[in-house]
Amino acid sequence: MNVKYDTPRHNARIILATLYPDPNVRPRHPSQLDRLAESPTIQHLIKRFRQDLGEAMRAYGEAQSADVRTSLPQDPAVPDKEAGSAPHEPVDTSRPSNTPQACEELPTSMTPRPTHEPAITALTLSIPNGRLGQLYRADLTRLCSGLQACAEVTMMEGDDIGLVLEPPACLSGYPSSTGSHRLRVRGVGHDGQPLVDAVLKFAVIPNSRDLWQNMPADQTAPYAKPESDIDRCASRPGWQLTVGSQRGRSHAHRGSHRDDHGVITHHEGGWDLLVIGDGAGSCHFSREGSRLATTRTLEVLGESLSREGGALEKALTEWWRSKDRSTLPQTAITALSSTVVSSIHAGYQAIVEEAEASGHPVKAFATTLLLAVHKATEDGHLIISFGIGDGAIAALTAPDDVRLMNTPDCGDHAGQTRFLDRALFQEVDDLYRRIHVQVLPDLEALVLATDGVTDPKFDSDNDLHNGPLWWSLFEDIRPHLVAPSTTETMDPLLEYLDFFVERHHDDRTIALLHRRGGVTNPEAASTVGGGQHD
Known part of the structure; x- marks a missing residue:
């Protein structure tokens, strides 16, 4: 069938x-x-x-x-x-x-055969932005859950920007090109077949340091001043005086002048003199005020020490040897008045005279003033200091030990301080409270710095009493204290003062008495007799 x-x-x-x-x-x-x-x-x-x-x-x-x-x-x-x-x-x-x-x-x-290759998931993702020259890391598996592995990273626009792909799928590196960028990332499965094709969009933000311009100041303007200044001079054997002043980025960005000023000298009789000033940024001619106050103070102080230096040393060392150091004796007050106080008043008077001659108010020349006088004596390192305004004076003694030689004037708001003015000389008690005297058995460095240096290095006024912080600063500066080998080379101290710290872009001035070459030599201390701390 x-x-x-x-x-x-x-x-x-x-x-x-x-x-x-x-x-x-x-x-x-x-x-x-x-x-x-x-x-x-x-x-x-x-x-x-x-x-x-x-x-x-x-x-x-x-x-x-x-x-x-x-x-x-x-x-x-x-x-x-x-x-x-x-x-x-x-x-x-x-x-x-x-x-x-x-x-x-x-x-x-x-059996039906596949009519095409396995589908590839196409994605466009925005990933976190990076910053030029700073380490960038992005975990792509966290940003794209379907991404199993990354075979390659290819720029869709432009050249390579310094990023690489690390296993399993971490994008890392130091971005070298600013702007908006697109990367293509291909994810493959365990069998090697493509699973994900993702376009990654992100931006590389310029380094904030690169945003600052360096505009020259008008050298035809009244009281024009160089953008930087450096000076070195020999002190007693084995010691050196150094001062450096650098225009801040905030001034350079808008093409304005440096307001800071600093001067140093080693005077006959073994006296080391250091004076720095920070002109008020809000006052139009403060750059000239800082120059007049510092240079005139140094000049008159040197002249007075030639006449009264012996009496000043004798009065202060005798007072230091006494048991009662709570108050200065009249002999010491008289000696200080005829030397330190008279020189500070002369610095202020130089501002007054220029204001009258130019027809500008005295306030237009407002400036701070920090002063230090040093002499190696049989009793130890005699240091006399005076300060009005912000900034700091510090004597670095034994490792990690420091003596702060002034009390900074700080207002309720950032940038507020006091300036050299007539009222200072009408308030005698306040004037002499600003004078500090120390006789130290050991000394490694005497440092004067405007707030352009201290603010980025010390988070608070309390930190100014922190010895390790001062020693850390000095160790950073020490290699830069030696003069450059050629005049064409940028001075190492000025190069150091150009350090970058976010939100700190003021002028920077620092004056130091230090061992020559910046190298500690314990044997040099033997030339100074022992004394006692207060």
Whole structure:
């Protein structure tokens, strides 16, 4: 007996049977699958499938070569009520006709082949911004959860900007180009197939130091001053005096003059004189005020020490040897008045005279003033200091030990301080409270610094009493105290004073008495006799 085999119906049964996820509920009899295949819902899905498959196959064929097109599999037969009768094939008579046919596996030749490569997820992400020249790190797996690994980082615009990809997916490096940038990151799976193609957008912000301009000051303006100043002179054997003054970035950015000034000298009789001033930034001619006050004070002090230096040394060392140091004796007050006080008054008077001659108010020349006088005596290092305004005077003794030789004037707000004025000389008690005297058995350095140096180096006024902080500052400066080998080379001390600290861009002036060459020599201290601390 010849039995016709309905191939399209048979194929439909196989496809429907394989779509059941649970074999226990799968229809076992062919007639059940036939009725399911003829239902309107299944017929609609079959029709949609044929259309989608046909479109996909056509697209695939257009993208492939002629050889690939000839190797494409034929569409599996799908029942369609509107289609004509399909050819019949004999049924295997070895199997009873009344036995339900088991669901068969779809033949390998009938398995649909992929029509394209696995889809790659395309993303555009914004990642954290970086700063020019500063370390940048971004964990891309945290920013993009689908990223398994990164094969490469390629700039979409511009040249390489100094970033590399570290396993597993960390973008790091030192950005070398400012502006907006786009990186392309490709993520691959464990099989090496691409999974993610991400465009990373981020910006590199300029280093804040690079934003500062260095505009020259008008050298034809009244009281024009060089942008920097440096001076060195020999003191007693083995010691040296050094002063450096550098225009701050805030002045350089707008092309204004340096307001600070500093002077030093080693006077006959063994006296070391150091005077610095910080002109008030809000006062138009303060640059000249600091110059007049410091230079005139130094000049008059040297003259007075030539006459009264011996009396001053004798009065102060005798007072220091006494047991009662709570108050200065009259002999010491008289000696200080005829030397230190008279020189400070002369510095202020020089400002008054210039104000009258120029027709400008005295306040337009406002300045601070820090002064230190040093002499090596049989009793120790005699140091006399005076200060009005901010900044600091410090005597560095044994390692990590310091004596602060002034009390800075600080107002309620940043930048507030007191300046050299007439009222100072009308308040005698306040004037002499500003004079400090010490006789120290040991001395490594005597340092005077304007607030342009102290503010970025000391977080608070209390820190000015911190010995290790002062020694840290001195150790930083020590290698820069030696004069440059040639005049064409930038002075190392001025180069140091150009250090960069955010929010601190004022003029910087520092004056030091230190061992020659900046190298500590304990044997040199033996030339100074021992004394006692107060």
